[in-house]
Amino acid sequence: MRKTLSLYGLTFSLPLLIWQLLFFVFPLVFLVALSFWTVKNFRMQVDFDSVNWVTMYGRSVFWKAYGTTFALAAAASVLVSALAFPCSYAISFKLSETARRWAVFLMVIPFFTSYLVRVYSWQIFLSDAGIINVMLGWIGLGPYALLNTVGATMIGYLTLTFPLVVLLQLFSLVFIDRTLIEAAHNLRCGRLRTVFAVIIPSARVGLVIAALFAFILSFGDFVSPIYLGGGDPTTLSILITDTTKSGQQWPRAAVIALTMIGTLLVVAFAAVRFAYKGRTK
Amino acid sequence: MTNDALVTFEGVVKRFGSFVAVQRMDFEIAKGEFLAIMGSSGCGKTTTLRMLAGLEAPSEGVIRLAGKPINDLPTWSRDTPMVWQSLALFPFLNVIENVEFALKMRGVGKAERRRRAEQWLERMQITEFAGRNISQLSGGQRQRVALARSLVVEPEILLLDEPLSALDAALKVRMQSVLKNLQRETGITFVYVTHSQSEAFSMADRVVIMSRGKIEQIGTPQEIYRTPRTRFVADFLGSSNIFTGKVAAAEGGIVTLNTPAGALSLASPDPSAHAVVGQTASLTVLDTKTNLALRSPSGRDLNAIPVRMIGEEFIGATATVYLETRDGQEIRIQKSHEELANLPLQIGQEFEAYWSYDDGHLVMEH
Amino acid sequence: MSDKDTASINRNRAVDGALKLYIVLGYAFVFAPIAASFVFSFNSDRFPSIPLGQFSLEWYQAVASDPLVWQGLRNTLFVGVTVGVLATALGFGAAYTDYRYRFFGKQVYLALALLPPTIPVIILGLAMLAYLSRINLSGNALSVIITHVVICAPFAMAIIRLRLSQMDPDLEAAAWNLGASEWAAMRHVIVPFAMPAILGALFITMAVSFDEFAIAWFVSGLNETLPVKVLGFLQGQVSPRINAIGTFVFVTSMTLVILAQLLLTGRGEKNRPAADE
Numbered sequence: 046m047r048k049t050l051s052l053y054g055l056t057f058s059l060p061l062l063i064w065q066l067l068f069f070v071f072p073l074v075f076l077v078a079l080s081f082w083t084v085k086n087f088r089m090q091v092d093f094d095s096v097n098w099v100t101m102y103g104r105s106v107f108w109k110a111y112g113t114t115f116a117l118a119a120a121a122s123v124l125v126s127a128l129a130f131p132c133s134y135a136i137s138f139k140l141s142e143t144a145r146r147w148a149v150f151l152m153v154i155p156f157f158t159s160y161l162v163r164v165y166s167w168q169i170f171l172s173d174a175g176i177i178n179v180m181l182g183w184i185g186l187g188p189y190a191l192l193n194t195v196g197a198t199m200i201g202y203l204t205l206t207f208p209l210v211v212l213l214q215l216f217s218l219v220f221i222d223r224t225l226i227e228a229a230h231n232l233r234c235g236r237l238r239t240v241f242a243v244i245i246p247s248a249r250v251g252l253v254i255a256a257l258f259a260f261i262l263s264f265g266d267f268v269s270p271i272y273l274g275g276g277d278p279t280t281l282s283i284l285i286t287d288t289t290k291s292g293q294q295w296p297r298a299a300v301i302a303l304t305m306i307g308t309l310l311v312v313a314f315a316a317v318r319f320a321y322k323g324r325t326k
Numbered sequence: 327m328t329n330d331a332l333v334t335f336e337g338v339v340k341r342f343g344s345f346v347a348v349q350r351m352d353f354e355i356a357k358g359e360f361l362a363i364m365g366s367s368g369c370g371k372t373t374t375l376r377m378l379a380g381l382e383a384p385s386e387g388v389i390r391l392a393g394k395p396i397n398d399l400p401t402w403s404r405d406t407p408m409v410w411q412s413l414a415l416f417p418f419l420n421v422i423e424n425v426e427f428a429l430k431m432r433g434v435g436k437a438e439r440r441r442r443a444e445q446w447l448e449r450m451q452i453t454e455f456a457g458r459n460i461s462q463l464s465g466g467q468r469q470r471v472a473l474a475r476s477l478v479v480e481p482e483i484l485l486l487d488e489p490l491s492a493l494d495a496a497l498k499v500r501m502q503s504v505l506k507n508l509q510r511e512t513g514i515t516f517v518y519v520t521h522s523q524s525e526a527f528s529m530a531d532r533v534v535i536m537s538r539g540k541i542e543q544i545g546t547p548q549e550i551y552r553t554p555r556t557r558f559v560a561d562f563l564g565s566s567n568i569f570t571g572k573v574a575a576a577e578g579g580i581v582t583l584n585t586p587a588g589a590l591s592l593a594s595p596d597p598s599a600h601a602v603v604g605q606t607a608s609l610t611v612l613d614t615k616t617n618l619a620l621r622s623p624s625g626r627d628l629n630a631i632p633v634r635m636i637g638e639e640f641i642g643a644t645a646t647v648y649l650e651t652r653d654g655q656e657i658r659i660q661k662s663h664e665e666l667a668n669l670p671l672q673i674g675q676e677f678e679a680y681w682s683y684d685d686g687h688l689v690m691e692h
Numbered sequence: 693m694s695d696k697d698t699a700s701i702n703r704n705r706a707v708d709g710a711l712k713l714y715i716v717l718g719y720a721f722v723f724a725p726i727a728a729s730f731v732f733s734f735n736s737d738r739f740p741s742i743p744l745g746q747f748s749l750e751w752y753q754a755v756a757s758d759p760l761v762w763q764g765l766r767n768t769l770f771v772g773v774t775v776g777v778l779a780t781a782l783g784f785g786a787a788y789t790d791y792r793y794r795f796f797g798k799q800v801y802l803a804l805a806l807l808p809p810t811i812p813v814i815i816l817g818l819a820m821l822a823y824l825s826r827i828n829l830s831g832n833a834l835s836v837i838i839t840h841v842v843i844c845a846p847f848a849m850a851i852i853r854l855r856l857s858q859m860d861p862d863l864e865a866a867a868w869n870l871g872a873s874e875w876a877a878m879r880h881v882i883v884p885f886a887m888p889a890i891l892g893a894l895f896i897t898m899a900v901s902f903d904e905f906a907i908a909w910f911v912s913g914l915n916e917t918l919p920v921k922v923l924g925f926l927q928g929q930v931s932p933r934i935n936a937i938g939t940f941v942f943v944t945s946m947t948l949v950i951l952a953q954l955l956l957t958g959r960g961e962k963n964r965p966a967a968d969e
Contacts, residue, residue, distance in 0.1 A: 051874075053874045053875065053878075054789070054792070054793055056785075057784070057785035057786075057788045057789055058785060058786070058789040058793070058801075059785075060781070060782050060785050061782040061783070061785055061786040061789075061804075061805055061845060061849070062801060062804065064782055064841065064842070064845070065804040065805065065808070065842065065845070066804070068820070068838050068839070068841070068842050069804065069807075069808050069842050070804070071823060072816075072819035072820050072822070072823035072824075073811075073819055075819065075822060075823045075826065076815075076818070076819040076822065076823075079822055128718075129718070131711060131714050132714055132715055132718035134711070135711035135712060135714055135715045136715060139708050139711050139712060139715075140712075140715075146957070148715070148719075150953055150957075151719060152719075152722070153949060153953060154946055154949050154950065154953075155722050155723065155726065157896060157899045157900060157903065157945060157948075157949045158726070158899070158903060158941075158942055158945040158946055158949065159902075159903040159938070159941050159942065159945060160903070161903070162725075162729060162934075162937075162938035162941055162942065163725040163726060163729075164725070165725075165729075165934060165938060166724075166725030166726070166728045166729040166935070166938065167725050169725075169728045169729075169732055169740045169741065169935075170724070170725075170728065172741075174739065174741050175740075175741050176728070176741055176742050179741055179742050179743075180742070203721070204722075204725065207718070207721065207722060208722055211718065222412070222414065224410050224412050224414040225414050225416060227379075227381050227401070227410075227414065228408070228410060228414035228415075228416075229416075229427075230380075230381075230400070230401035230402045230702060231379055231380075231381070231401055231402075231406070231407055231408050232402075232407060232427050232428035232431055232475070232476075232479075233402045233403075233405075233428055233431040233432055233479075234402055234427075234431045235400075235402045236402075236702070236704065236707070238431070242427075242431075243416065246416075246418040246419075247416075247417070247418060249418065258810075261810055261812070262812075264812065265811075265812020265813065265814060265815060266812070267812075267813075267814045282812070282814045285814055285815075285818060286814070289818065295818075295822055298818055299818070299819075299822070302814075302815040302818050302819065305812065305815060306811070306815060309810075309812075313810075380701055380702065381702075383701045397701075398701055399701065400701050400702050401701070401702050402702075
């Protein structure tokens with residue numbers, strides 16, 4: 046371990062730093078500047094005017110979309126955590142070592158395979174003449190309008206977040222010291238009670254981080270609300286695309302985007318605080 | 327013994343796949359005793375303890391607790407609290423919450439829970455740490471929390487799986503006396519698994535020695551130390567010199583063996599001690615009872631064999647001298663420095679090793 | 693009573709069975725859209741539903757005869773490979789920096805190296821589009837590559853860092869001690885050790901780039917920059933052609949991800965430790 050960076054060290058350290066400064070930090074900083082520009086005759090002008098902030102924050106459409114997006118993302122985060130937990134629990138505690146490796150192997154694949162195409166494919170199941178309605182028809186039900194509903198948006202969010210949440214939960218569950226579970230049993234704690242009294246508290250950090258990621262991904266997602274939810278109710282991501290399309294209102298879109306980043310930062314901070322609460326005093 | 331037996335193992339076998347961890351085990355644990363189960367790693371001692379706690383199910387046989395078979399009882403339905411080698415304290419709970427855990431599981435009310443937990447904290451002298459996190463405690467403090475956590479329900483029996491192995495030597499000795507006193511005061515039956523002879527012999531009323539899933543010997547520490555029943559036990563304790571040969575004669579309370587080191591005799595207190603002429607047997611003699619002289623000692627009923635010195639070792643007040651017999655077997659003697667003062671202890675020096683017939687002990691090969 | 697290998701007294705068969713069934717359901721949910729896309733890409737019906745029509749390759753033929761698709765594929769491959777190489781190189785540098793050096797502001801450095809994937813794509817897209825057009829870089833393949841490297845480098849960094857953490861920390865010092873310069877130690881010790889992770893990172897970053905973008909290229913064949921624009925095309929359309937393209941995308945990304953995983957989990961590694969005889 047050396048304290049100073051030599052030419053050799055800088056050769057490895059600097060490229061990423063420069064790249065992320067130029068193409069990650071600067072664009073985000075530029076977004077802040079952009080939010081103070083003005084638009085006249087469909088042309089953006091460099092300016093320092095708070096009009097975009099005032100306009101956006103004064104619109105009920107914006108706050109409605111904000112509330113909707115926050116509620117949907119929070120619901121998705123809770124729902125996916127609850128649905129994924131039995132799965133990751135079973136993989137951690139009920140499968141053999143080999144089967145567990147396969148389970149992880151299989152779960153990593155969808156995480157890296159096109160979310161857009163997967164969401165598109167849900168149409169085959171959910172459309173009015175799709176697989177689910179045809180099957181419901183066999184038992185004399187339906188057809189129901191499944192597509193372009195909040196439920197369909199939720200399925201999209203689940204598609205997006207389920208693999209990642211299972212993996213993150215799994216990694217905290219498999220590292221639980223098995224003797225803690227034995228000790229709980231030994232102290233008269235039954236099976237189900239052990240899950241709530243020992244396993245969930247032990248895996249808390251991982252479970253909270255997984256839920257946080259589900260929130261972040263759902264909060265910013267634009268594919269599911271548009272494509273499965275039919276754009277109604279309007280979420281912030283839809284509002285961003287609409288705003289950019291209508292009359293070059295990029296500065297206003299920047300206001301929305303920055304508000305989203307701010308929200309995510311606050312939520313992430315709160316979640317991490319909660320995850321590590323009481324760990325060290 | 328049968329009447330006050332708290333635990334009985336009846337023909338208990340434990341297999342993991344094709345591996346036999348415990349083979350056909352029959353023994354009893356008396357109410358209120360401190361029993362140590364000792365053996366090297368993989369001998370089945372921890373498996374035995376885990377079967378008692380319901381963390382493993384016996385493949386065959388019956389385990390009884392207070393007369394009732396407990397084979398099919400889930401862990402959480404038996405009162406067999408255990409102290410783990412890792413202690414297994416809950417890191418997400420503080421000290422007093424850890425101690426209260428078992429009471430909470432039994433549905434004891436909050437105030438009562440707190441009161442009883444505090445009593446045990448006081449008893450274990452860790453009251454000041456009640457609100458601390460486990461990660462802020464020292465090894466000895468954690469030990470006390472683990473004991474309090476298990477004892478708070480005032481069980482009839484406490485299982486301990488090498489609980490002191492993580493502590494340094496001085497703390498280990500201190501915790502041994504804490505454990506021994508605790509056991510004496512509470513009268514709770516302690517079953518203590520260890521690989522350490524000093525821990526087992528200093529605390530236990532009785533010791534079970536296991537090897538390869540089998541019980542080699544059960545007895546008080548003195549019994550086992552003085553009269554190891556098998557060659558394995560004598561070897562395992564490592565405090566005896568062992569000479570193996572064939573029984574040449576067995577009459578008049580004297581058994582004589584033909585060993586590579588020469589004909590050696592011993593006084594057998596029990597004449598019928600199943601010594602059959604022609605059978606393989608071993609003579610064991612404690613290294614503290616083996617003596618050293620420059621010339622063949624005079625006196626009746628003594629064994630003497632010529633040896634050559636190959637090394638020595640000083641630990642505190644005693645010295646260990648390593649010697650080799652003519653046929654190349656290594657033996658040793660342990661004496662105080664005073665007892666050895668008159669001998670020319672030099673590597674290569676020839677001596678006579680001798681001991682009384684009465685100090686020899688017969689172990690038949692099975 | 694049969695042989696009990698685990699503490700079966702503490703288990704409940706019905707509960708265990710139900711949990712295992714739940715695992716199967718979870719995976720069915722995750723793989724259902726992928727499987728559906730695959731099945732219906734070979735289905736002759738114009739509208740994908742059950743019962744299935746005839747087996748047909750017509751959608752693949754339609755896709756294959758579209759010159760825009762071929763151009764899109766070329767662009768995608770070009771972007772994917774370039775992004776993979778760049779992101780892996782940058783990620784390796786960052787991973788090595790974290791592995792070897794301690795310096796003031798390292799936390800900030802690591803945050804920059806790892807944070808980008810947590811920023812919603814739509815926001816990053818908006819910021820990039822506005823920023824890159826300002827510095828005259830928007831609207832061509834270069835802007836796509838730049839954006840993808842920002843998102844992909846953190847994945848490469850994480851994968852390679854994990855591998856470096858498995859390396860004996862004395863290995864590099866031992867090489868110096870034997871007379872190797874820093875550069876020589878890098879070339880002969882660090883890089884060979886990290887090679888599986890470097891290749892794994894390459895495949896994963898290619899897959900991420902491919903996924904973020906493949907559809908845009910395929911369906912438009914134009915220099916579409918961000919998935920925002922893809923939606924305009926997809927919205928309201930249900931065309932089996934997309935299933936054909938989607939299946940191709942799935943097969944390609946899955947192959948890359950599986951290859952990466954095989955490399956990273958060390959399956960097929962020759963030099964396992966020999967047993968002591």
